[in-house]
Amino acid sequence: MSVTYLEAIRAAQEKALTDDPRVFIYGQDVGAFGGAFKATKNLAAEFPGRVMDAPLSEDAIVGLAVGAAIEGARPIVEMQFADFSTVGFNQIVNQAATLYYRTEVPCPIVVRLPSGGTLGAGPFHSQSMEAVYAHYPGLVVMTPATVEDAYSMMLEAVAIDDPVIFCEHKLLYYHLKADKLPDSAQPVGKARIARAGRDATVVTYSAMLHESLQAAEDLVEDGWQIEVIDLRTVKPLDTDTILASVARTGRLLVVGEAWPWGGVNAEVISRVATEGFGLLDAAPMRLNARDTPVPYHPDLWAAHRPTASAIAARLRQLLTQ
Amino acid sequence: MVMAVKEKMVVRTDLDSALLVRAYRVMLLARATEDKLASLYRAGMIKGGVFLGKGQEALSTASSIFLQKGDIFGPLIRDQAGRLAFGDTVLDTFRTYLGSVKGPMRGRDGNIHRGRPREGYYAMISHLGALVPVVAGGLYARRLRGETGVVGVTSIGDGGTSTGAFHEGINLAAVEHLPLVVVIANNQYAYSTPNSRQFACADLLDKAAGYGIAGFKCDGTNPVACLETLQLAVQAAREGNGPQMVVATLLRLVGHGEHDDAGYVDAALRQANVGRDCLEVGATQLIGSDLASGEEIAVWTKEAQAQVEAALNIAQREKGPDPAEEDWRAISTERLVDGHHDLEDE
Ligand SMILES: Cc1ncc(C[n+]2csc(CCOP(=O)(O)OP(=O)(O)O)c2C)c(N)n1
Ligand SMILES: [Mg+2]
Numbered sequence: 144m145s146v147t148y149l150e151a152i153r154a155a156q157e158k159a160l161t162d163d164p165r166v167f168i169y170g171q172d173v174g175a176f177g178g179a180f181k182a183t184k185n186l187a188a189e190f191p192g193r194v195m196d197a198p199l200s201e202d203a204i205v206g207l208a209v210g211a212a213i214e215g216a217r218p219i220v221e222m223q224f225a226d227f228s229t230v231g232f233n234q235i236v237n238q239a240a241t242l243y244y245r246t247e248v249p250c251p252i253v254v255r256l257p258s259g260g261t262l263g264a265g266p267f268h269s270q271s272m273e274a275v276y277a278h279y280p281g282l283v284v285m286t287p288a289t290v291e292d293a294y295s296m297m298l299e300a301v302a303i304d305d306p307v308i309f310c311e312h313k314l315l316y317y318h319l320k321a322d323k324l325p326d327s328a329q330p331v332g333k334a335r336i337a338r339a340g341r342d343a344t345v346v347t348y349s350a351m352l353h354e355s356l357q358a359a360e361d362l363v364e365d366g367w368q369i370e371v372i373d374l375r376t377v378k379p380l381d382t383d384t385i386l387a388s389v390a391r392t393g394r395l396l397v398v399g400e401a402w403p404w405g406g407v408n409a410e411v412i413s414r415v416a417t418e419g420f421g422l423l424d425a426a427p428m429r430l431n432a433r434d435t436p437v438p439y440h441p442d443l444w445a446a447h448r449p450t451a452s453a454i455a456a457r458l459r460q461l462l463t464q
Numbered sequence: 465m466v467m468a469v470k471e472k473m474v475v476r477t478d479l480d481s482a483l484l485v486r487a488y489r490v491m492l493l494a495r496a497t498e499d500k501l502a503s504l505y506r507a508g509m510i511k512g513g514v515f516l517g518k519g520q521e522a523l524s525t526a527s528s529i530f531l532q533k534g535d536i537f538g539p540l541i542r543d544q545a546g547r548l549a550f551g552d553t554v555l556d557t558f559r560t561y562l563g564s565v566k567g568p569m570r571g572r573d574g575n576i577h578r579g580r581p582r583e584g585y586y587a588m589i590s591h592l593g594a595l596v597p598v599v600a601g602g603l604y605a606r607r608l609r610g611e612t613g614v615v616g617v618t619s620i621g622d623g624g625t626s627t628g629a630f631h632e633g634i635n636l637a638a639v640e641h642l643p644l645v646v647v648i649a650n651n652q653y654a655y656s657t658p659n660s661r662q663f664a665c666a667d668l669l670d671k672a673a674g675y676g677i678a679g680f681k682c683d684g685t686n687p688v689a690c691l692e693t694l695q696l697a698v699q700a701a702r703e704g705n706g707p708q709m710v711v712a713t714l715l716r717l718v719g720h721g722e723h724d725d726a727g728y729v730d731a732a733l734r735q736a737n738v739g740r741d742c743l744e745v746g747a748t749q750l751i752g753s754d755l756a757s758g759e760e761i762a763v764w765t766k767e768a769q770a771q772v773e774a775a776l777n778i779a780q781r782e783k784g785p786d787p788a789e790e791d792w793r794a795i796s797t798e799r800l801v802d803g804h805h806d807l808e809d810e
Contacts, residue, residue: 176656176728194662197769198626199654200590230627263512265574268592430806435794438564438785440571441511446787446807454805460810 146324149316151285151290152255153160154324155297156219158417160190163217166301168194169204172253179223180257180316201231209238216230217301225256225260225310226270238248239306240281249304250297253297259350259400260432260448271399271432273278277378283307284378285331288352290321291443299303303331312350319353322419334381336388340370340459343394343461344413345384348374349450358454367462377407385411386419393424394461401450403431425464430457477688478613479695481755484533487529487549487691488756490744491521494793495743495770497554502562505722510561517575519685519717520649524551526690527647538586538599541576542649543718546619550585552578554772558779571785583607585648592624596633596646597770603642603744615701619647622655622662625671638675645708647694649684651716652738656728672709684714687740687746707722707754707779715739786800 146154159166168183174196177184187194197204201222208218222228228235230442235254259271267279277284283305287293300307309401329335337352338359347355352373371390374381389395395415397408408429415427430449438444477484483807498516505514517524528537537550544557559580567587569578569587579587585600588595589756607613624630625648626779637644650668652659665671672679678700690712697708715738733739739748750756758766793801 159692162801171654172656174656179655196657199623199657199664200626200628202628224590227591263510263574265512265577266572267577268546280640347810361778404802405805431586433792433805433807434570434802439512439569439574439577440784442787443785443790449807457806 145320145322146290147317148293148311149180149211150181150316151222151294151321151324152311153184153186153295154257156183157186157189158188159217159298159301160193161220163211165215165217165299166193166219167211167216168219168221169197169207171197171199172199173221178211178221180313182221185198189273199403201227202234204331205231205234206238207252209234209242209250211243212250212252213248215413217397219255219301221255221292222257224268225258225272226267228256228272235276235282235306235308237463238281241277242281243305243341244281248249250306251301251304251305253309255301255309255311257313258310260444261312262441262444263314263439264420264437266436269437271401272308273310273377274401274414275307277407279409280407281306281380282378283331283376284310285376286349287375288312288315288373288454289329289347290319291325294324296375299328299331307391307428310349315353319345329375329425332381333374334377336370336384337373338369338371340392342367343369343458344385344388344392344394345371345396345398345454345458346374347370347371347398348377349400349409351400354449354451355398355454356460357451361451361455362458365459369458375376379412380406380414382414382418385423389415389419389422395427396454396458396461397427397429398454399431401427401431403434406431425461428457428461430454467490467494471641477671477692479688479691480483481753482664483691483752484753484755487525488686488750489768490529490549491545491687492523492742492748492764493554493768493771494521494548495771496526496765497548497557498544500772501557501638502718503723504561511563512574514722515541515714515720516718517544519715519741520651521545521713522687522690522746523647523649523714524619525685526687526694527619530695531615533615534584535614536584536586536599536616536618537604538588538595539594540588540592540619540621541643542621543576549586550660551583552585553556554775555778559782560764560778562782564779564782565785567779568781570745591629593620593627593629593633595629596620597636600637600642600644603637603644604640607642614703615643615698617643617647617698620647621654622648622650622659622668623650623657625668626629626662634675634677634709638655638677638705641706643704643706645694645697645701645710648709648711650711650713651684652713652733653716653729655720655724658730663762667711669709675707675709677707677709678705679709679711682710682712683737684712685740685742685745687742689751713738717741
């Protein structure tokens with residue numbers, strides 16, 4: 144039996160509903176329909192009254208979750224696409240994210256964001272919003288790249304007393320498979336060395352992990368051993384694991400699917416430059432999507448985001464510097 | 465302010481017969497275009513989703529057919545017909561779905577996310593409700609420029625009425641007394657979500673009174689009723705009576721998108737009046753009023769299909785954008801482009 148990334152997210156929500164009566168799910172079409180991507184399939188029938196279709200009102204959906212959290216509930220809200228969370232942005236960054244700091248009352252909500260580009264999805268069904276949310280104090284931002292992490296991090300997201308932005312990548316939903324769900328997990332906030340190497344470090348997360356692993360594989364025939372780090376959560380950012388890797392390899396490439404200006408990549412490079420400048424044998428490099436909306440046409444899209452071949456080419460530059 | 469709630473279900477009409485025929489032929493063309501889009505989707509020739517307006521052609525056509533050059537139209541998901549009635553073409557429709565560089569969106573955006581803003585044809589974003597204040601803004605600017613008699617029409621679904629942008633946009637338009645017509649296609653569902661989980665008012669039209677604007681109601685499956693209602697609403701807006709709300713009841717006769725079998729739709733609704741096909745109703749009306757014969761309608765249908773084939777032939781031969789030639793810049797002020805693209809050299 145194998146389980147997909149999407150099924151893992153569904154299974155984790157099912158377990159959270161089973162284990163904790165405070166948990167409920169609220170979002171557009173999440174009820175009998177099981178969600179636009181089927182991440183809540185059958186859950187409405189299994190847990191009557193706890194998995195509810197919401198009106199088309201993201202602002203109110205997140206606001207409802209915050210109010211319920213104040214009263215001790217553990218809501219999971221689904222945005223139909225990450226892109227639509229902009230409509231609930233105020234409630235996320237000003238209400239949920241400031242509550243604990245202002246009142247000492249924590250805000251244990253999970254906002255699920257089906258994120259990232261897919262073929263033909265265009266400007267409004269493709270966005271990667273982790274950096275935007277990470278910018279605001281008061282939020283934990285998760286970006287699982289594996290089936291195991293999708294499962295265990297979703298469970299942790301519900302258990303954590305603070306608001307969690309759960310960025311799940313749509314490109315991984317159906318293709319990414321594991322043999323079974325994990326029984327244990329690395330702690331949230333710790334990065335993982337997805338592939339060990341000695342010549343350069345690639346720091347990445349979410350779907351770009353798989354492009355980066357492919358690039359690392361492509362460089363084997365040239366004799367290069369690339370270390371690939373999966374951040375898992377972008378906030379908190381596990382600077383120690385990154386610095387320890389750069390100390391071994393001396394070279395750093397950071398890869399992300401989001402836009403370049405002020406993002407996760409910029410933050411990683413900034414930390415390595417300020418805290419580990421002496422570890423670097425070459426200037427650090429980065430790859431992001433281009434600084435335009437995500438284009439619709441498949442050819443434009445392929446040139447808009449980093450791909451394994453673009454990563455491999457950039458690594459070759461880095462290694463010969 | 466007058467509250468004009470009108471119920472128009474009659475087949476006898478004062479509408480110009482040429483207009484009735486023109487509207488029906490637009491509906492036929494939209495249906496033929498969308499049937500073709502559905503088959504292209506099934507053949508894997510369109511990347512991304514396909515979202516059709518089957519069953520909503522009468523309302524959509526009526527939404528824009530009374531607009532003139534200089535007016536503003538902000539269509540939404542199910543408005544293939546209204547788009548054509550406003551001057552969009554079948555060719556540009558296919559160009560946008562296929563990502564042709566010659567289309568208005570040049571492969572940068574696709575499917576229903578198309579428009580030509582300079583021609584008053586606004587290009588929707590996906591975020592529902594967002595267009596209401598934007599069309600209001602277009603009208604506001606026209607008024608500032610001293611233009612009179614301009615009308616803006618935008619449409620939305622039952623689901624979209626639950627957005628903050630819808631509420632804020634209409635309220636603002638009412639405060640500003642703008643000539644905005646908001647056409648609400650109450651097709652009973654927002655994706656899978658039934659009206660019972662969407663709003664608690666007895667009738668969406670009740671909202672008009674809350675905003676202090678005029679409201680009209682019509683049967684969205686009845687082309688004559690849609691045309692009569694929209695004619696009144698557009699005229700009222702044009703004459704300076706402020707925002708107008710039109711609520712039409714109907715059913716979408718396809719899935720939310722072509723990936724969706726719409727199994728959640730109540731079978732009783734499909735059998736009810738609301739589930740009628742407006743093209744069939746329209747044919748009955750034309751034949752019943754001696755404006756066309758069944759044979760003529762069959763010929764028009766063939767002509768529409770031929771027009772669709774011809775347009776598709778052209779669009780299919782056109783190139784998509786070349787990433788190497790693409791101007792990767794998202795602002796118009798060239799000297800202010802940030803210019804940082806990690807991927808530039810690849
Ligand atoms: C702000 C926002 N949230 C969610 C969505 C995703 N979405 C696209 S269409 C749709 C249902 C729309 O229903 P309705 O407004 O009734 O229009 P219909 O599809 O029935 O024509 C949803 C939820 C969206 N486009 N915008
Ligand atoms: Mg609807």
